Amino acid sequence: xxxxxxxxxxxxxxxxxxxxxxxxxxxxxxLSYLPNxxxxxxxxLGRRWRDIFCSVHTISFEEEEGExxxxxxxxxxxxxxxxxxxxxxxxxxxxxxxxxxxxxGSTGMATGxxxxxxxxxxxxxxxxIWDKAAVDQWLFDVLRHAEKELHLDLRFFIxxxxxxxxxxxxxxxxxxxGYVLPKRLYSCTVIRTLCxxxxxLNLPEAINLPFLETLRLTGILGDDSGETIQKLISGCxxxxxxxxxxxxxxxxxxxxxxxxxxxxxxxxxxxxxVSIDASELRSMDYSGAVPxxxxxxxxxxxxxxxxxxxxxxxxPTKSEFTxxxxxxxxxxxxxxxxxxxxxxxxxxxxxxxxxxTLTRLELHGPIRSSDTIDAVRRILEQMPNLEVLSLxxxxxxxxxxxxxxxxxxxxxxxxNRRGVDDDQEQHHQSSDDPVELRVPSxxxxxxxxxxxxxxxxxxxxxxxxxxxxxxxSLLFRNALVLERMSVVFVKKVPSELQAELTKEIExxxxxxxxxxFK
Numbered sequence: 073x074x075x076x077x078x079x080x081x082x083x084x085x086x087x088x089x090x091x092x093x094x095x096x097x098x099x100x101x102x103l104s105y106l107p108n109x110x111x112x113x114x115x116x117l118g119r120r121w122r123d124i125f126c127s128v129h130t131i132s133f134e135e136e137e138g139e140x141x142x143x144x145x146x147x148x149x150x151x152x153x154x155x156x157x158x159x160x161x162x163x164x165x166x167x168x169x170x171x172x173x174x175x176x177g178s179t180g181m182a183t184g185x186x187x188x189x190x191x192x193x194x195x196x197x198x199x200x201i202w203d204k205a206a207v208d209q210w211l212f213d214v215l216r217h218a219e220k221e222l223h224l225d226l227r228f229f230i231x232x233x234x235x236x237x238x239x240x241x242x243x244x245x246x247x248x249x250g251y252v253l254p255k256r257l258y259s260c261t262v263i264r265t266l267c268x269x270x271x272x273l274n275l276p277e278a279i280n281l282p283f284l285e286t287l288r289l290t291g292i293l294g295d296d297s298g299e300t301i302q303k304l305i306s307g308c309x310x311x312x313x314x315x316x317x318x319x320x321x322x323x324x325x326x327x328x329x330x331x332x333x334x335x336x337x338x339x340x341x342x343x344x345x346v347s348i349d350a351s352e353l354r355s356m357d358y359s360g361a362v363p364x365x366x367x368x369x370x371x372x373x374x375x376x377x378x379x380x381x382x383x384x385x386x387x388p389t390k391s392e393f394t395x396x397x398x399x400x401x402x403x404x405x406x407x408x409x410x411x412x413x414x415x416x417x418x419x420x421x422x423x424x425x426x427x428x429t430l431t432r433l434e435l436h437g438p439i440r441s442s443d444t445i446d447a448v449r450r451i452l453e454q455m456p457n458l459e460v461l462s463l464x465x466x467x468x469x470x471x472x473x474x475x476x477x478x479x480x481x482x483x484x485x486x487x488n489r490r491g492v493d494d495d496q497e498q499h500h501q502s503s504d505d506p507v508e509l510r511v512p513s514x515x516x517x518x519x520x521x522x523x524x525x526x527x528x529x530x531x532x533x534x535x536x537x538x539x540x541x542x543x544x545s546l547l548f549r550n551a552l553v554l555e556r557m558s559v560v561f562v563k564k565v566p567s568e569l570q571a572e573l574t575k576e577i578e579x580x581x582x583x584x585x586x587x588x589f590k
Contacts, residue, residue, distance in 0.1 A: 128187070132192075133164045134230075135230065172189065188219035189214060192210070195227040195230055196228050198230075199251055199270070199271075221263075222260065251271040255274055265286040266288070270293065273297070284310060286311075286312070286313040288317070289301055295321065297322070298323050317340070318338065318339045324346075327348040335355075335356050338358070338360065350371060351372030351373055351374070353376055355378040361384065362383055376403055381411050383412070396420050409430055409433050410436065413436070418447040422450065424451055426454045433462070435448065435461075438467035440539060445543050462530040462532070528555060545580050552582055552583070553583075556585055557586070558590075561590065570589070
């Protein structure tokens with residue numbers, strides 16, 4: 073007889089491959105959650121896996137922002153022939169759809185295809201006219217064979233939706249070259265999600281999207297895009313989730329014959345009037361200038377539970393303060409508020425309204441001065457029932473400057489200037505030394521919500537910075553019923569300094585909450 077160990081190995085080597093024995097539909101469903109490149113590599117596992125990619129229900133590929141930035145020179149001055157520069161994106165999606173198409177018979181009916189395509193997502197960094205033929209073929213195939221449900225996310229440009237947030241004011245290419253959507257798209261009755269970015273709608277006379285629930289329109293092209301957008305919204309009877317971003321021709325929007333559950337309005341700076349039925353509205357997202365009171369009309373008994381607010385431009389004047397307060401009062405019944413305060417003068421928070429039912433607050437923006445700390449205090453005073461407080465203190469300008477200085481130090485030959493001033497270098501070095509901290513009186517942050525309600529505090533992008541440490545001290549020393557706390561340090565903080573800062577924060581804690589330091 074063979075030794076026991078050898079017998080055991082022989083038995084295990086003869087075990088059946090249970091994963092490969094699963095149905096194609098199950099394997100395809102699993103691979104759908106991987107990037108298409110990784111899912112396609114599964115074909116190399118063996119004969120059993122050769123056609124599994126045909127059962128993947130999601131095809132997705134996105135270029136990276138800035139990937140096509142230098143293509144203009146490459147295409148017109150260096151290339152021997154003018155053709156698309158998005159070769160990888162086009163080849164990947166075309167190959168994925170071609171493999172599925174081969175499983176269809178000549179009649180167009182599926183022959184052994186277990187899972188119909190449910191989702192197509194792509195994003196060009198910059199769409200060019202040479203990409204048109206490929207996109208036309210993709211949409212023809214997908215719309216022709218759509219079954220049960222279809223989710224489309226078609227973006228023809230990647231970049232910031234609001235030029236006010238980006239100094240380079242990067243924009244999409246000539247509108248004359250914008251992709252024109254096929255009219256048959258608006259008669260595909262199985263579409264449930266439709267996300268369109270930087271293209272022309274090209275609506276037919278009649279729209280037949282009876283099951284469309286989610287609609288997102290970003291940077292829609294065309295002089296008449298405002299009227300076209302309203303017509304598309306009106307033609308979707310079951311729409312529940314509507315997002316409008318950077319649609320500069322849009323002047324008025326009315327959604328009174330449908331009950332939205334989520335509404336997002338971002339950087340449509342020429343919009344003057346929005347009227348929606350808010351009787352079932354649960355989530356609202358607003359980005360833009362401090363709006364006039366007449367901009368937003370919420371009809372019905374509003375029950376907004378979650379709200380995100382980001383002002384990309386706010387001038388500290390008396391009229392702006394009034395509009396700021398009135399706008400926030402419209403969403404004051406919310407239970408969850410995400411507020412981006414970057415760029416807001418701290419004087420705005422002197423008129424911050426009361427949020428009596430709010431239980432979760434997220435503040436996004438740098439903490440640069442004692443005035444900002446005082447602004448946080450004023451906000452917390454208006455939230456007596458707050459339970460969870462999260463602060464994302466990322467200082468983008470400071471972080472980008474530090475990254476530039478690090479790159480300059482590593483590759484001085486790439487830069488014309490010599491480096492940072494000695495005084496400036498000394499300043500940055502001293503900012504990483506945890507000097508003795510002097511903070512305002514603990515009683516200045518002794519408010520009802522901290523003493524009795526707040527059970528969780530999260531601080532992200534924490535630095536060895538006087539303002540960060542002062543705010544942390546005031547919060548943790550007054551949080552008497554704290555159950556959980558988390559602090560995430562910025563990447564540049566060395567491990568020795570992290571340990572010292574962690575010890576300092578722990579000394580401020582009252583009680584024994586669950587702690588997390590990263």
